[in-house]
Amino acid sequence: MARRRSSGITSLGFNQDQGCFTCCLTSGLRVYNVDPLVEKAHYSKEELGEVSLCEMVFRTNWLLVVRARRPCSLMLLDDQQRAFRAEVMFKSPIRALRARRDKVAVVLTSSVQVLSLPSLGRVALLRVPAAARPLCALATDPSAPQLLAAPAHRRGSLQLLDVSRAVKGAQSSSPAVVGCHQTDLVCLSLSANGAKLATASERGTIIRIWDTMSKQMLHELRRGSDYADVYCISFNLAGTLVCCVSDKGTLHVWSARARGGRSHVCALCAAPAAAQPQRRALCAFSDDCSAVVICEDGTFHKFTFSAEGNCHRSDFEYFLQVGDDDEFLH
Template sequence: MARRRSSCITSLAFNQDQGCFTCCLTSGLRVYNIQPLVEKCHYSKEELGEVSLCEMIYRTNWLLVVKARRPCSLMLLDDQQRAFKAEVVFKSPIRALRARRDKVAVVLTSSIQVLALPSFQRVALLRTPSTVRPLCALTTNPDSPQLLAAPAHRKGSLQLLDITRAVIGSQSSSIPAVVGIHQTDLVCVTLSPNGSMVATASERGTIIRILDTSSKLVIHELRRGSDYADVYCLRFCPSNELICCVSDKGTLHVWGGREGNTYPHLFAAPATAAAGAGPGRTPRSMCAFIDERIAAVICEDGTFHKFTFSLEGSWHRSNYEYFLQVGDDDEFLQ
């Protein structure tokens, strides 16, 4: 029996509290709990077909789904009833999704539309360049300002839009603030849960910059490495005191234990099964914090990695599994 390569996985995404993740497949959809690693739900190809994108709304029964055969349609799936409850169709394919409990940001070819949940009424619109990666980030803390971050039209710049005062059915009443951060195009953007900071990485991938969203000033610079890298994921922990990063180098970096105006680098750990296997062979991956001392990485080769660490920089890999083998996985073996 041999494992197939990662071609069956189309995308992976953590939920907002970083305690679950969705796995979109050419043969359906799966949702996993992280601590412990167990399969929460399983949809076959006969039920959903090939799924290209999925966002889980915290730990609720709502799943936002985009099917490969219907790339312009966003569907709201009620997992409890295993039925679709709403659908909205756009004029261009959906390239990415980011959700919070009451809203979802839908990244299209040249714009981001923010919709209210569960009605799917549009509450904000942000124009974006069509030539860059489909990136956006939303604040998830319900008691914090509702910020949307996305690439601006000027190379290496970021735009921040406050959607707190958005007007139902029309464009947001606020104007986005545009800030130059990098010299090359952005490849990764994430907001801290409370919206006080936004972290970005560019095509070079050597430096991660953290911007204060109030002052619009860069307050931290984190060095990932000296070699150019394709940064796949950046993530703050819920307390904003830690930040992690994974890239095509196959390594998880964690910075934390903030000292004054710096985030000390805690450790860099091999975080994929293909780490060190050579250029172009490292699978895309996503990182998250299970808590203040545990980080997790999920990869498109079907592997799950859990790291336990200390603020002094010591770490060990406390778990390593093929998550596609959790549950009924005969279809992934040959």
Template sequence: MINDMVAVVLTSSIHVLSLPTLRRAALLRIPAGGRPLCDLATAPHAPAHLLAAPAHRKGALQLLDVTRAVKGGQSSSPAVLNCHKGVLVCMSLSALGTRLATASERGTLVRVWDTGAKTLLHELRRGSDYADVYCISFNPSGSLLCLVSDKGTLHVWSCARAPAHLAAAPAPPATRALCAFADDSTTTVICEDGTFHKFTYSAEGTCLRSDFEYFLQVGDDDEFIQ
């Protein structure tokens, strides 16, 4: 969601709606049966409000400039980027939309792309064994990237000119999770089991879990019925 638009992912299409009228501003066709992947560049001062979504070719991704689609001044056809040989399972745009991170069903590598030039910037290795990547997230400036997967590890990388693996810390492996940056030295992980984890790391590579809470008591619905 950006200031005046929201993207709604359906079975075989993504609808971008203008707020508050809910008038359709753009439509993007996506392959049916895959994961409902979608991301928007959310910064108000972004050079282009990009929408990223899977393409119909395996491992490929579509990039649509929603601003152009709304104004109608230029072609609204999406650009197609061939990212991986395997099926895409996770993606993330930086807030400005200048960087894109992708992971495939193998889960061994994260690829970082320049969305303007449509070129590969970095390959970041998560590990050598297959993994189901749950979430990839940039910090607001797009200089850092974090990832969580079913291997039970939070990874943090620098995405500068010379990329570096900054930290790895144990995270719950048995439940799906989302990760995000609180600031450039703190990452949070929110898990499907109702737990919240905060990790603090340093440039020297140390990483510690600095906070942990149960923010939601997960259980059967009838437990909450009086």
């Protein structure tokens, strides 16, 4: 999600435990804590230049940064020392990043390369179609299989690969291919332990949940009857809930558990600030009873929901204004 808006935001991204998010700007970089909403780090344009992508590695001091003037270069920033520790160059621009504690997946034009952290040495490579959206997901639980999900060459399909079995400097053994939709994939997400996979196609009417071991569909969740551009799908840390936001301006929250063979809709919440195409958004869970939405217009929304379907917006902020008058927290 690296698109420039009038707010100066070029991209947004939650960290792996969904407790922090990064805000890349034409004027630098900011890092925020979610609950409470507090600015934790602030880099000016003079320090970093225009930042197009950033991936925070859990709550560590590691920030993976791509600058607009060096789109083929991935840099590892030590926020504690405010200094770069490593850099690696690619032959094509970096389109997306996904990290776990020991690895980062880098989405390029026609491949996803997996690098070790903090050395940034390559440990796996996966070929992807050049025309596909820059999608990938990594299982982040250190005790679970190190699954990587990315688009496959067959339309509507994706490939799953255990990157822990990869051979350094070479392409890994053949990934498993899962046919998920009849139209192109626009969004995908893995649960933290890699056991569940969520996908959405360009139609955007349904979210499908898959078992990554059996490659079988577990649930089909109805988002709506009108076509929509799904911006983000997220699981909670336990993999029991899933949420999504789209250009329809709604946040959907479902149970990811089977209930009599059917999925259960926990809540449907209006998120007006995500309703227009110029206000793309990301969603995440702050706990099992609340979800947050961050938008490229600089707004922060927190929703509280119940299994009975009750939902209300419990917090709203302009996060770009948070910390402007305070000392920066590191």
